[in-house]
Amino acid sequence: MAQILVVEDDHDLNTAYRIILEHEKHVVETAYNGEEGLKKLKDFTPDLIVLDLLMPVMSGIDFLNEFRNMTSHAKVLVFTNLENSKEINEAFRLGADKCVVKAWTGPQGLLKVVNNILGTPATAKK
Amino acid sequence: MTSNDANVPTPQELIKSFKVQAAIAREERAKTDALFLSIGEGVIATDENGKIIRVNQRAIDLLGYPRREMIGKWFPKKIRAVTESGKPIRNIDRPISRSFVNGETIKEKMYYVRKDGSHMPVHVTISPIMLRNKPIGAIEIFRDITLENEMDKLKADFISLASHQLRTPLAAVQTYTNMFLQGYIGEVTEVQASFLNTILDASERMNDLISTLLNITRIEAGNLLINTEETDLNMLARNVMSELDSLAKEKNIKMTYQPTDDPLIVDSDPSLIREVVINLLTNAVKYTPEGGDVTIRLTKEGHTAVVEVIDSGFGIPLGEQDRIFTKFYRATNILKRDTTGTGLGLYLVKNIAERLGGDLMFTSFENQGTTFTFTLPSYDTVVPAKISI
Numbered sequence: 001m002a003q004i005l006v007v008e009d010d011h012d013l014n015t016a017y018r019i020i021l022e023h024e025k026h027v028v029e030t031a032y033n034g035e036e037g038l039k040k041l042k043d044f045t046p047d048l049i050v051l052d053l054l055m056p057v058m059s060g061i062d063f064l065n066e067f068r069n070m071t072s073h074a075k076v077l078v079f080t081n082l083e084n085s086k087e088i089n090e091a092f093r094l095g096a097d098k099c100v101v102k103a104w105t106g107p108q109g110l111l112k113v114v115n116n117i118l119g120t121p122a123t124a125k126k
Numbered sequence: 127m128t129s130n131d132a133n134v135p136t137p138q139e140l141i142k143s144f145k146v147q148a149a150i151a152r153e154e155r156a157k158t159d160a161l162f163l164s165i166g167e168g169v170i171a172t173d174e175n176g177k178i179i180r181v182n183q184r185a186i187d188l189l190g191y192p193r194r195e196m197i198g199k200w201f202p203k204k205i206r207a208v209t210e211s212g213k214p215i216r217n218i219d220r221p222i223s224r225s226f227v228n229g230e231t232i233k234e235k236m237y238y239v240r241k242d243g244s245h246m247p248v249h250v251t252i253s254p255i256m257l258r259n260k261p262i263g264a265i266e267i268f269r270d271i272t273l274e275n276e277m278d279k280l281k282a283d284f285i286s287l288a289s290h291q292l293r294t295p296l297a298a299v300q301t302y303t304n305m306f307l308q309g310y311i312g313e314v315t316e317v318q319a320s321f322l323n324t325i326l327d328a329s330e331r332m333n334d335l336i337s338t339l340l341n342i343t344r345i346e347a348g349n350l351l352i353n354t355e356e357t358d359l360n361m362l363a364r365n366v367m368s369e370l371d372s373l374a375k376e377k378n379i380k381m382t383y384q385p386t387d388d389p390l391i392v393d394s395d396p397s398l399i400r401e402v403v404i405n406l407l408t409n410a411v412k413y414t415p416e417g418g419d420v421t422i423r424l425t426k427e428g429h430t431a432v433v434e435v436i437d438s439g440f441g442i443p444l445g446e447q448d449r450i451f452t453k454f455y456r457a458t459n460i461l462k463r464d465t466t467g468t469g470l471g472l473y474l475v476k477n478i479a480e481r482l483g484g485d486l487m488f489t490s491f492e493n494q495g496t497t498f499t500f501t502l503p504s505y506d507t508v509v510p511a512k513i514s515i
Contacts, residue, residue, distance in 0.1 A: 016302060083337075
């Protein structure tokens with residue numbers, strides 16, 4: 001069981017990811033853009049952040065820019081529909097641990113990649 | 127010889143004739159000058175040493191140098207060229223140098239540095255001027271492509287947006303359908319599962335189509351990103367083959383996998399290679415009749431990794447083989463059997479293969495089968511190049 005923050009602007013997907021992850025007994029908090037995600041981090045200490053990239057108010061890239069200056073052990077799974085894009089390279093440069101295309105990844109795929117990331121030892125980000 | 131001889135011109139007649147010829151020559155020269163100066167693109171001509179001998183008004187306007195500052199100067203030194211990131215292009219790599227060496231016309235995009243220091247994106251076409259098989263100079267036509275580049279950027283931004291906006295609702299359809307199938311809201315019956323799988327299949331086809339269209343747009347806009355990593359082609363081919371296993375079983379097609387003895391490593395982009403291999407294998411299964419054979423064979427020839435996809439299918443009619451990599455083209459013998467294809471797959475994968483430094487070729491005989499050969503530089507070719515940098 002892990003603590004997971006889902007940052008995803010699409011309400012349908014946000015809800016689906018919460019259901020899927022809670023089904024596996026993870027503790028899930030949700031946010032609908034990067035700014036909300038940063039606010040959640042004040043009271044919630046996730047082991048993993050599932051992060052969309054293109055979002056209104058604050059994008060996933062801007063979130064990562066802020067997040068990398070915070071002390072957190074959370075891993076970051078970028079879960080986006082962008083592929084073969086500069087944003088993905090930028091996300092890795094800013095410390096993302098893994099990047100997966102949402103449209104190719106069903107519930108089992110999401111759980112598999114989440115478990116893979118959580119299975120690796122966490123390192124403090126600073 | 128006397129002036130009385132009717133066939134011999136008098137000195138006066140000779141002088142008159144010379145004057146007329148000189149006037150004609152001047153007129154021709156003036157016309158040529160007017161033609162040269164009126165060309166709407168920048169034009170620079172050099173002598174055989176690369177020194178600028180003529181420039182037209184458009185070149186002066188685009189570069190900002192007055193004519194007198196260019197004439198007589200060595201082209202590569204006076205007109206500096208840089209890459210998109212502003213890195214100077216070595217003289218030896220400049221199209222003018224290569225054109226002199228190879229004696230060929232070269233077309234290329236680069237940035238010219240204007241007199242005020244600003245960088246202007248240009249498309250240049252340079253050709254050697256040959257006289258009796260010997261270069262006596264070169265002529266370059268260049269065009270300011272600032273607007274084209276801006277359009278390309280808009281196109282790239284559109285791709286990014288379209289990629290996201292088309293796929294997000296599709297991801298929701300797929301995720302909820304999968305949740306339904308996997309019992310998140312209770313058990314589903316066999317019939318319900320069958321219907322849900324149909325929804326999933328259709329949405330996956332839509333996803334594939336979006337990917338193909340996006341990749342084609344990226345390639346045509348020059349925005350295809352290549353993320354290289356060490357990739358074992360044997361493993362990649364086996365994985366793709368297993369993905370298509372059920373499709374092959376539906377048609378009772380025998381799939382054969384022939385890897386190399388040792389890992390076949392390339393330093394390339396695995397997701398793009400996968401796109402090529404899955405496309406070729408899917409076509410092979412799709413266009414092979416029931417009970418046929420499809421083989422994927424991996425070999426290494428010198429410094430080249432080779433992936434062959436061999437089928438016993440319908441083949442490509444001989445008269446249509448030169449058009450098979452053309453966008454939207456579909457072979458006539460296939461159109462009669464299958465109307466679901468787009469004619470984009472082979473166009474896309476041929477382009478991907480070339481962008482990865484490889485190639486895609488084929489041999490085909492109608493009603494006997496087709497062999498597609500996808501080549502890539504193997505790892506041992508790539509490593510020394512890296513070390514030498």
